[in-house]
Amino acid sequence: MRDSRFDVLFEPVAIGPVVARNRFFQVPHCNGMGYRATEALAAMRGVKAEGGWAVVCTEETEIHPSSDLTPYVELRIWDDRDIEPLSKISSAIHQYGSLAGIELVHNGSHVANRSTREAPLGPSARPVGWVDPVQARRMDSSDIAELRRWHREAVGRSIAAGFDLVYVYAGHSMSVIQHFLSRHSNDRNDEYGGSIENRMRLLREILEDAREEAAGSAAIACRLSVDELLGPTGLERGEIVEVLGALGEHPDLWDFQVGPWSEDSSTARFQPEGYQEEFVRGLKQLTTKPVVGVGRFTSPDEMVRQIKSGVMDLIGAARPSIADPFLPAKLEAGRAEEIRECIGCNICVSADMLSTPVRCTQNPSMGEEWRRGWHPEKMARVMVAGTEPCKVLVVGAGPAGLEAAQALGKRGFEVVVVEASRDVGGRAMKEAALPGLASWRRVVDYRMDQIDRLTNVEVYRESPTSVDDALGFGFDHIAVATGATWRSDGVGRSHLRPIKISPEAQVLTPDDLMAGIRPRGNRVAIFDDDHYYLGGVLAELLVVEGYSVEIVTPEPLVSAWTVNTMEQGKIHRRLNDLGVKSLTQYLVAEVEGASLVIQHSVLGKSKILPCDSVIMVTGRTSNDGLATELLEMSSQWNDAGLRTVRAVGDAWAPSTLASAIWWGHRYARELEEEPANIFFRRELVGQITSP
């Protein structure tokens, strides 16, 4: 039974002609599948509806070839042929009684139209938002009329495809409507430029067109960036108040978000839950229409507070719904502690950035619903007729081991987890103690909570396991999830062989720092050849402790891979503010007693960098010794009753936290399964020959 404190979250909300059955609203989010994988996309959205989200929206849906987000794979509604694949998505959502929303977009001068080669369009003639040598053409009155026609036709097609709620999108600086609205991107001096009345003209016209076209058969939503975070040169509160004063009653729902996408989907390292409240508070009072807002909401108490204090009517969520598609259903069933809370890492964003199917650190089934048949809450029970349940030993209680154990437990295996140290959680727990990564704990908390509820999974701490132990207790299967160890010899991307290191030098690794060991002198260099978050996080740790820190990295940017999680600029600014120096495009070639030989990664020139200690954030070595030994002893397995041995997670191949968890999960899903039940479906795109 649900806790009565949360009753308000389950009240229905009328949105124009339709009614949301509760206040949980999955706001638009892309997923790397888009028009290329609509079966997979439909299955993913369907799972959200099944999990209790009253409204489930698509991602950006391009309305015309002049809005072509390639290489990012979004949805398209260019012509009538798109209706059929889109209707698969709305049907999957309707199957569970939820409303299906579609976010129509014309990206204006945000895109370079890399695939269609159409000239980008915008209110002003200017280079496009991406670093492409392409400019947008200033739209004339016939272009504006065409844009309105495309949008109107897309509304009609959306309704034909079964959507209940159609978005007019003026958010994230990604939409031509916002480009017109903002003085930052609109330099016109006709009736569409200059005053805010003129700049909001296109928004007004498109809202009116949309309402007229929908004619009450679908609700019209408007997603609006309520602050571009550009100060007085962009959209700010004052003008937004004017927009709402003029157009507040035009759509059936307002969906407010803040800033460009990187600010809206800020990571936990840079923003806490509910961080958009200061921008959104008070706007709801300017309209009678329901308002949805976002802010990485995972705490039901915080959701209740935002509703009761009049900030919003509907709890918008992208990432919390990715991490736990069953968040509303769990709350409704009185299982709030079982919510798999988003950790705010933006691995989901990285999938879109890299045009791969969406993935999630916390929810390994995300993006796998259709192609592997993984459901986030259902596991096939292991079927071994007439015998005792198989016994599985999981060695290591890090992210992969815990995920494997809880999933195996749910499948009905008898599971024993042995952990050499006193603490469970492995790297997730150790990293959670570093600056900005406290939410990594949730990885461990969720899994330990699930394990605690299972009577068939036991965890033994301080239990180092030898080959004899592993063979001695009659396990059918052994999963070795013993993680990986950071290397101290410089081997990584730049060096495939150990580098020259003087015996007088102090070389530390991230593992050393996480174990509490500290540099012996004040001048510290971090050689970041890993390029994800850890190098920057360790720099932050040390500089705050009083060390003088310099990051040496062969890439042109510090923490270069974090462009994919939209954190790179923020990391750069934070490190700069803290006084961390960065030597980009340099690699460490040699470590001497109190200095490094560093070499320019492009020009090859070397120079000396004085330092007392160097931290190697380069490569890792799998801790796969136990797995290797066991595999070498396969002739003894039969006597021990052992059938399979498998390394999983970082012990198999070091990678992201998300990857370790996924591997642990996959192991559990596939153990004792018939090969025929282990599938990986593909959507084979046929050639479209019709005009």
Ligand SMILES: Cc1cc2nc3c(=O)[nH]c(=O)nc-3n(C[C@H](O)[C@H](O)[C@H](O)COP(=O)(O)O)c2cc1C
């Ligand atoms: C992976 C991902 C993809 C997104 N794609 C879109 C999109 O297509 N359209 C859009 O309006 N917002 C998009 N967003 C932004 C979200 O709708 C939302 O406003 C933002 O993530 C903040 O909400 P959250 O904290 O609940 O994630 C995306 C967010 C994520 C995480």
Ligand code: SF4
């Ligand atoms: S990948 Fe990270 S940020 Fe995205 S939903 Fe999952 S846990 Fe949250």
